[in-house]
Amino acid sequence: MNGNNLENLEKIFDFLEVAEKLKSTLRYNKTTSGRQESTAEHSWRLALMIFMLADELKLEIDVSRAVKIALVHDLAEALTGDIDAILIAEGKISKEEKEIQEARAVEKIQQTLPALVGKEITALQNEYNENKTREAKFVKALDKIETLTQLAESGYKIYDKPEFIANYADKAVGEFPELLETLKIVKRKLKIEFKKGNIQWKKEYDNFCLT
Numbered sequence: 561m562n563g564n565n566l567e568n569l570e571k572i573f574d575f576l577e578v579a580e581k582l583k584s585t586l587r588y589n590k591t592t593s594g595r596q597e598s599t600a601e602h603s604w605r606l607a608l609m610i611f612m613l614a615d616e617l618k619l620e621i622d623v624s625r626a627v628k629i630a631l632v633h634d635l636a637e638a639l640t641g642d643i644d645a646i647l648i649a650e651g652k653i654s655k656e657e658k659e660i661q662e663a664r665a666v667e668k669i670q671q672t673l674p675a676l677v678g679k680e681i682t683a684l685q686n687e688y689n690e691n692k693t694r695e696a697k698f699v700k701a702l703d704k705i706e707t708l709t710q711l712a713e714s715g716y717k718i719y720d721k722p723e724f725i726a727n728y729a730d731k732a733v734g735e736f737p738e739l740l741e742t743l744k745i746v747k748r749k750l751k752i753e754f755k756k757g758n759i760q761w762k763k764e765y766d767n768f769c770l771t
Contacts, residue, residue, distance in 0.1 A: 704729035716757030
């Protein structure tokens, strides 16, 4: 192993030390044990869902690339923290401002990595944000579905924005309709939780999920 390889390995482990912060970066959602979930936990299960559903649904998807996108799609949060979608919906921060913060964070992280790996991570992040490829649309839709799945599992007691929650994945799944049946399953589970909490489930919430 030459000096360049050793230097690159050291850079990778420096990067992994930064990425480790995702294990303690907390999100809006809670786990079934009642604690807040971390970004790392969300990204892990998203990658697992990609692996399993792409095969089960026989999708024409580059699974390896989709998994890579999933693993890095929230990487910026190691530096920015989780900027919750509800904050954007409430106008407390703009989508553009969130994207600027995250782009700066990814650029900062990229600079610590070996050139080729850094460029790939930036390319994967850009692909996800631009949402033009099938892989990006697949990951973005499943990203929303994973969040809804966690909400259904954690229960109605944290549903402080029920309308936002019920419609959360609709637009993204509309961009990747092969996941329609998957969303229906999750929405049925969510609907049960709404009922348990005496939260109204409006008819329009079933736009994608006819019951």
